Amino acid sequence: MIQRSIPITFQHRVAFTHGAFDAMNHTLRDLVADACELGGPSKVLVLLDEGVAESNSGLENQISSYFAKHSDTLNLVGPPLKLPGGEPCKNNWSLVEKIWQAIEFHKICRHSYIVAIGGGAFLDLTGFGASTAHRGIRLIRMPTTTLSQGDGGVGVKNGVNFFNKKNWVGNFAVPFAIINDLDFVSSLPPRACRDGIIEAIKVALIRDRDFYAFILENAASLGRLEKHPLEMTIRRSAENHVDHIATSGDPFEYGSARPLDFGHWIAHKLEQISNFQVSHGEAVAVGMAVDILYSVEIGLLDKATAEEILNLIETVGFSLWSAFLEEKEGGRPVVLAGLEEFREHLGGKLTITLVPKIGDKVEVNEMDETAILRAMTILQKRAGAPIRKA
Numbered sequence: 001m002i003q004r005s006i007p008i009t010f011q012h013r014v015a016f017t018h019g020a021f022d023a024m025n026h027t028l029r030d031l032v033a034d035a036c037e038l039g040g041p042s043k044v045l046v047l048l049d050e051g052v053a054e055s056n057s058g059l060e061n062q063i064s065s066y067f068a069k070h071s072d073t074l075n076l077v078g079p080p081l082k083l084p085g086g087e088p089c090k091n092n093w094s095l096v097e098k099i100w101q102a103i104e105f106h107k108i109c110r111h112s113y114i115v116a117i118g119g120g121a122f123l124d125l126t127g128f129g130a131s132t133a134h135r136g137i138r139l140i141r142m143p144t145t146t147l148s149q150g151d152g153g154v155g156v157k158n159g160v161n162f163f164n165k166k167n168w169v170g171n172f173a174v175p176f177a178i179i180n181d182l183d184f185v186s187s188l189p190p191r192a193c194r195d196g197i198i199e200a201i202k203v204a205l206i207r208d209r210d211f212y213a214f215i216l217e218n219a220a221s222l223g224r225l226e227k228h229p230l231e232m233t234i235r236r237s238a239e240n241h242v243d244h245i246a247t248s249g250d251p252f253e254y255g256s257a258r259p260l261d262f263g264h265w266i267a268h269k270l271e272q273i274s275n276f277q278v279s280h281g282e283a284v285a286v287g288m289a290v291d292i293l294y295s296v297e298i299g300l301l302d303k304a305t306a307e308e309i310l311n312l313i314e315t316v317g318f319s320l321w322s323a324f325l326e327e328k329e330g331g332r333p334v335v336l337a338g339l340e341e342f343r344e345h346l347g348g349k350l351t352i353t354l355v356p357k358i359g360d361k362v363e364v365n366e367m368d369e370t371a372i373l374r375a376m377t378i379l380q381k382r383a384g385a386p387i388r389k390a
Contacts (some may be wrong), residue, residue, distance in 0.1 A: 010251075013177040014242055015152050016235060016260030020181040021062040023069040031140065031177050032113060033073045041075040045108050047099065047126045047366065049085035049118025052144050055187045069289030077086075077106040085122035087276045090160045090167075099129030108137055113176065115140045119192075120148035120280070123213025124167065127158035131173035138176040144184040146230070147281055151203075151260075154178050156245060156252070166268050166339065174253040178240065193225050194317045195281025200237035201313065202288060206259050207244065209359030216308075219315040259361050262353040263279050263288030274324045285318035286325070286379075293375035297355050298368060300380050305358065312380075319382035325376060333376070339367060 015306075017027045032042050044064060060080055067076035067304060081102050083095055091141055108114065114137050116126035123141050130139040141359055143153030159170025185193060204212035214236070215222065218229040244260060246250045258264075266287035278286075292309055295301035327334045343350040349365065356362050 010174040011015060012156070012174055012246055014180065014238055015033065015177065016180045016182065016238075018181065018183050019185055020179055020183075020384065021059070021229060023066055027179055028066075028115070028140070029070045029073050031179075035138075035240070037319070038040045038205055039071055041071060041276055043075050043077050043106065043108055043112035045077050045102060045106055045112070045114050046080040047114060047116045047118075047122075048080035048120040049104075050082045050083045051085045052118050052184070052187075053080075056184070056197075061322075077108070077225060080117075082120070082188045085128075085273070087121045087161075087280075089125050090121050093160065094131050095125055095388070096132075098162065099126060103129075103133045103137065104324040108133070110134050110137060113138045113140055115142060117142040117144060118148075119143070120152040123148060123153050123169070124157070124159050127173065127175065128160055128170055131158050136173060139173070141175050141178045142184075143178065143180060145188060146193055146234055147186055147199060148196075149180045149182070149185070150196045150234040151199040151241055154180070154238045164272065165345075166272070167345075169325055171348045174251075180234070182234070185230065185234070186227075189226060191279065192321040194231070195279055197222055197316045198233060198281045198288070198313065198318060199241075200233045201309075201316070202238040202262050202284065203237055203244070203260065205288075205309070205358060206262050206353060206361040207357050207359060208236075208240050211240065214359050215316075216312055219312055222316045243311050256326075258351065259363075262355065263291050265338045265342040266290050266335055269335045269341065270322060271322055273327055273334055274322070278322055278324060282318060282322070285313050286320060289320040289379055290372065290375050291352070291354060293378050294367070294371055295356070297371040297374050300354055300356050300362070309358075319383065321379050325380075333373070336369065336372065 015027050017025060019025050036042055063080060067074050083098065085382055088303040089095055114130045115137060116123055125239055127139055128135045141153055143149040145192045154170050157170060158173055159167030161166040162362060173324045204215055215233060241260065263284050264287055267283035270286060271280060289310055289324060292301065292306050296303055296306045313320060325333065325335055339350065351363050351365055352367060353361050353363055
């Protein structure tokens with residue numbers, strides 16, 4: 001047997017800015033210029049979320065003007081390719097083929113760039129398309145939602161849904177860079193703007209007590225979606241997520257632990273049951289609430305801390321209950337199937353992250369279904385929802 005180590009170092013770059021396509025903003029230009037190897041302008045294909053284009057009038061003209069201004073470095077190969085965004089885009093394999101077709105048509109190569117502008121689901125889709133063409137095109141992500149700027153969009157995962165399961169087809173690929181243009185947040189409807197806050201609470205709970213204290217202190221302001229605390233929360237959330245990816249020792253998730261998926265085993269199933277009527281952030285809020293009360297039920301977390309966390313989640317604007325949790329099959333809540341699907345996604349060994357205290361985490365390899373049901377009943381009563389018999 002021949003065996004050799006292959007050490008590989010990745011640079012994970014996340015820039016924050018305002019007005020990325022203002023001609024005087026050199027963030028995008030300088031990122032490409034610093035890596036230029038061909039001695040001339042680099043080809044760039046822009047992929048644009050249709051919803052982002054609609055809610056940011058004039059964006060396409062701004063993009064064209066920006067590339068014209070910096071044509072010595074950036075060669076825009078055509079108008080932005082607009083594709084649908086939102087979770088449904090990940091159910092449409094033909095969109096992957098459209099991305100490949102555009103890459104082939106414009107002769108985009110491994111020294112070229114794709115700039116993908118959109119929400120988290122759109123970045124999952126376009127990242128998969130970019131990373132599988134020519135074994136990987138350099139991708140610059142430009143997340144446009146609080147959820148993607150603080151969490152998914154600054155990560156290294158790509159994926160599309162298959163077999164009615166989230167991200168069943170996908171890969172890990174470190175993007176060339178991420179540019180978080182905080183101006184995009186101002187164009188979000190309140191519901192979408194709020195979603196990123198819950199992932200910030202999640203990452204604070206599992207690894208950053210000081211960040212949790214900041215969120216707690218600014219909870220009312222965050223509930224009102226005030227600009228300054230919201231931008232600070234996005235930045236700190238992104239930093240925590242990137243730090244975990246870079247320092248956990250398992251950036252491509254070869255192991256079974258998924259700390260950043262705290263609260264997600266229920267969340268993913270809840271999204272599926274609701275046919276994505278429940279947003280990702282809303283589903284994570286419910287999933288975290290169940291796991292927090294589950295931790296109380298098994299004696300892992302004290303009631304006072306749990307109550308503080310639940311109040312915080314409600315203060316920033318989330319409900320702790322969804323009627324979709326009440327759906328049953330054979331007398332058993334359908335959402336409990338999320339445990340088995342989570343185990344399968346992890347590769348065979350169930351590993352669930354729980355929080356024993358603020359800023360810390362513990363991994364467990366089994367869940368007591370009776371305790372889960374007790375936690376769900378407590379949440380249901382808290383929400384004032386009627387408890388229906390099976």
